Amino acid sequence: MLLALLALHAIAGLAALSGARRLGRWALVLGGLAPAVTITWAASRAGAVLDGDVITEQVSWVPGLDLSLDLRLDAFSLLMIVLVSGIGTLVFAYAWSYFGRAEKVGRVAGLLTLFAGAMLGVVLADNLLLLYVCWELTSVTSYLLIGIDDDEPEARAAALHALLVTSLGGLAMLGGFVLLGQAGGTYRISALVADPPSGTLVGVALVLVLVGAFTKSAQYPFHSWLPGAMVAPTPISAYLHSAAMVKAGVYLVALLAPAFATTGVWRPLVVGVGLTTMIAGGLRALRPFDLKQLLAFGTISQLGFLMVLLGIGLPEATAAGCTLLLAHGLFKAPLFMVVGIVDHEAHTRDLRTLPRLGTGWTTVRVAAFLSAASMAAIPPLAGFLAKEKAYDAFVGGSDGERLVLAGIVAGSVLTVAYSLRLAAAFWRPDAVAPADGPRPVLDHGPSPTFVAPALLLAGLSLLLGLFPALWSSLVDQAAAALDPEAGASLKLWHGINTALVLSGLTLALGTGLFAARGAVARAQARLAPTVTGADVYDAVVRRVLHLAALVTSVVQSGSLPIYAAVILGTAAVVPAVGLLSGAWWPGWPTLVTRAADLPIAALLVIAALAAAMAARRFVAALFLGVAGYAMTLFFVVQGAPDLALTQFAVETLSVVVFLLVLRRLPDRFERHRAPAVGVVPRLAVSAAVGVFVVAMAIAASGARTEPPVSREMTERALPEGDGKNVVNVILVDFRGLDTLGEVTVLVAAGIGVAALARAGQRPDRRPDRRSEVT
């Protein structure tokens, strides 16, 4: 069934893509069917899975690489499916109103469905290599979705930025996976986690894997692609860049942390990066006027928080991380949705130009308020439960854990401040940003269907906050699936304890920070680094392109003599080194076996010399043909009629082709006054190649240690190949697959030749034009 669900996504996505034009917005219904079916099916199995059942499926794919379709649904995967498919379905519903009859809606629907399938694959995969494949599929679909407005350079650049960063991280991660799989002897994640390998190599592997997770989850210093990705239409941001894709890195870290947190530098690295991200992202979220940018940096900050909780590998923190994972999806997706609604109706999402929202906007405001309150962890919302749990996990721990606690409290204070800043946009935008002019009033609100998905999610934040029992077992079992010692046991009221005091402190400090926003903004303007992550990315890309241009200018000089000298010189020198490093000289072979050899050899030598010395190209080509015919004679004398026949035909055609080419070239070889490669080096290269080829032929003729295969082939040709011509039987039967590959290459080469020949004919210089003129 798991495999069928993945296939359903692929089929629905491809169908929506292929019928994009005809289906229009109905493609969203077709595509949305896949996540809807998935979440329904998952709900029907939820009872069993939460009782500890694990649903697994296995289909062998590439046995030689230990790559099989290992799928595994446990409680933690179930939690992720709620995010991926549950919120995914609502995003499809939201997109229905957002895109309306926009032209690109069909393509968005198809790509979103494919993305949802890839993401489902990530959370179901129980094989590192399969996980990698799905991981990269999410990168590619994300690239296409960010760049959906492909006529805008900004969107294309942002899409490329995201793809470069995440796929480079993905490559590092693949390296880590391979090391990990080799060290553990298996690529099955459940087996690796149950019996974790150790050692220096594993430490290195884990750092590589973490690089992949950090890039995907937009951790510092790889975060800069996420704010750029906000050029995508809001449904895409709401889904990929808050609920689903950016959680992939956190998901992977959560999966590995209980087993590997104490290996190598894992814990300090994950906690350090996570805390940096949480605080730096929070600070950055206080600055932008663009609401989506604010949300993007808020998401980065929250991802850092999740990274700390799920990466530290402590049971309590893991349980808190699972809670926050769900709570974050529930409040961040609707926040994106309401910002998208404002953007859609008011055609701006800039705090400075935002209109005042009128009476028709009550539902939007309710959704925004509940979600922002959940983000700020105000009781009794779901976010509050998660943050309480997180604080509680670190209270009373070691000194190091108390340091982490201080870090996440600081980050949460910032979260409160930017949540207030966001909420202000829906009530008093003047409070956070001076208007450029008088703000218009927008009375007419969005249609109820537009608001419904956001309102539903926001309502869930409230409902789950008020009744923790509703989701306690899901979070509890998800945490237990990661770490058997972890249990969540969610409660709204724990009594008065340290965590509650800290929560109160966080709210007070955050509100204070928001109240003092003028001073904070001035301080930030003075202290904030002037170089942003995007600048660093730009600089790196510029340098790489510059380096590439430099290398190209050196390697691709454009001079045929230099190319020829390099290729022939390498061909002579490199194998010769290998040849000379062993005892290779087998003694002179019998040089002349038949009397006829001598005149043929003389003909060959004369033709070759004449071809090299001819002053006219045409003459040189003819002498090359003569040399080829002399080889044909050799084959005839040696009793190889097949070879002789082929050589003869090839030579004949070669001469004809030479004639065709030579018509386009000057009649005589040019004599350069200052050739790129002088006479002496040319002679040296030629001599080296000649000597090497002769030496190689002699060495090869004496190097045989095994009986030749030709005897076996000869014996098997008639009974197995039904043919008496051994050469032909080898070509079309024994080695038929080789021949198939060769003829395919032949076709490709032919197309290349035709394309090259056409490229030489510029339209203005086409002969037929000229003949018309004259």
Place this chain on the structure above:
Amino acid sequence: MRPRRSLILDTTLRLVFDAALVLSVYLLFAGHNQPGGGFVGGLVAGGALGLRYLAGGLDEVRATLPGRPWHYLSAGLLVAVGMALRSLVGGGAPLDQTAYTGDLLVIGTAKLTTATIFDVGVYLIVVGLVLLIFEGLGEHPSESPVPEEHGS
């Protein structure tokens, strides 16, 4: 203006061309038991077409054979890949061959192996490649070749 045609070449061509094509087909089918095969057969057919080209240029090559080069290339590749898939479907290794013996009434019995059909694909590809080269590098006889840059 049509270029002058060589009487000797035209006459030779009339004598040789059809014989060469028959020879090429013979080589193709004889290849399984005697010297020959799809590759050589294709090359001989290509050589015959080369003669046509020398005598009458690209127009004459085009008039000789129906279809364009890429038709031959794609047909050949399809046949070759089809033969590879055929044995895969049967559960064997790719290009594992089967022999069929049939009674051709007057001519006698003949044996056709799937390997020969594969060779037909190779033959078509080689012919298509030669045509493609003529098409790409050659020029119409009605056009002047390279302008006389070095002619004095």
